Amino acid sequence: MHRRASARTASILLGIAAASLCFGCSWVMADNPMSTVHPATPEGRVIQAIYAEITWIVLGIFVVVEGLLLYAILRFRRKPDDTGVPEQVHGNTVLEIGWTIVPVLIVMAISVPTLRGTCALQQPPAANALTVHVNGKQWWWEFEYPDYGIVTANELHLPAGRMANLELRSDNVIHSFWVPRLMGKRDLVPSRGQRLWFTPEEPGWYVGQCAELCGASHAYMGFRVKVDTPQEFAAWIESQKAPAKTGMSDPGFLAFMQAGCIACHSINFDGSPARQRVGPNLTHVGSRTTIAAARFENTPENLARWLRNPPLEKPGSLMPALNLKDEQVAMLVSYLQNLK
Ligand code: HEC
Ligand SMILES: [Cu+2]
Incomplete structure (x- = not known):
């Protein structure tokens, strides 16, 4: 009874391990944007090659170690006619020197692709970069x-x-x-x-x-x-x-000045007083696909949400909530969206 329960626990654990391995691998290997194993630059491929070589070396070590382990488990398992304690061994100079030298050799083998890759990546950037x-x-x-x-x-x-x-x-x-x-x-x-x-x-x-x-x-x-x-x-x-499609007499720009945005943001046009760089340059903010460091898609709804209360959307945000009225938000949103 006891033995059957532990066999069941073992197979459940094994199942979970296999599932997470599959999931982990498909997550990493899939064409997902945060995957490091699909480099799209020659420099990225240098790193990928080191990773691949080390993975093969490690896979070889894994097979050898697990093979020896399985061999030891099967070959030296207790047999029905075994009685008493098996032979006890203390100290084995050959073994100890062996398991010191082999890891050193492994580390040296790993350092070859690593050093080669590091040197390749240390070449100075091209002159026309x-x-x-x-x-x-x-x-x-x-x-x-x-x-x-x-x-x-x-x-x-x-x-x-x-x-x-x-x-x-x-x-x-x-x-x-x-x-x-x-x-x-x-x-x-x-x-x-x-x-x-x-x-x-x-x-x-x-x-x-x-x-x-x-x-x-x-x-x-x-x-x-x-x-x-x-x-x-x-x-x-x-x-x-190109300068921003706006000017001093643009009602949108007046709203921008009145709301205090000018204290932190630039909008470039001839004679523009908006020259600060505390926050992002907004000269062409309407041409961006996202806002607030890819926190949101750049849509009118999200822009309004952002202007109403930045620290709510991004904790600690250095853009404060400016207690804008709804008309101000609406005006600023359409103004900023048009700054393509
Ligand atoms: C005290 C400085 C400060 C003031 C005042 C301020 N901002 Fe900002 N703003 C920032 C900072 C800092 C960020 C970047 C926040 C982040 O992404 O973490 C930002 C981000 C933004 C963004 C997103 C831009 C992008 O490309 O990601 C917009 C749009 C924006 N501000 C508009 C405004 C408007 C309109 C006003 C006036 C109502 C205003 N800001 C007032 C500092 C300020
Ligand atoms: Cu950071």
């Missing part, structure tokens, strides 16, 4: 293109086929820039310049996330990377360089 300054904020991302005079937020556009050289900076706490399908993580360390470079190949959208606990809304510090064809990228640059 596109430089982008990535400024980590609490809790959003500012992207600055010094060659084009563009400052935008939370959506990084990169041209396919040209190396991107990201200069990572933070003036607050440590963040970590991570787009699993493009490249490994890299921290943004205050007062220390960090760089990350890779060459996106396939146009499309890629999902990114801050990967270093950086405060209350760390989990909501996402972003998107849009890899454009070279033509799309050129068009995007032109549209972002």
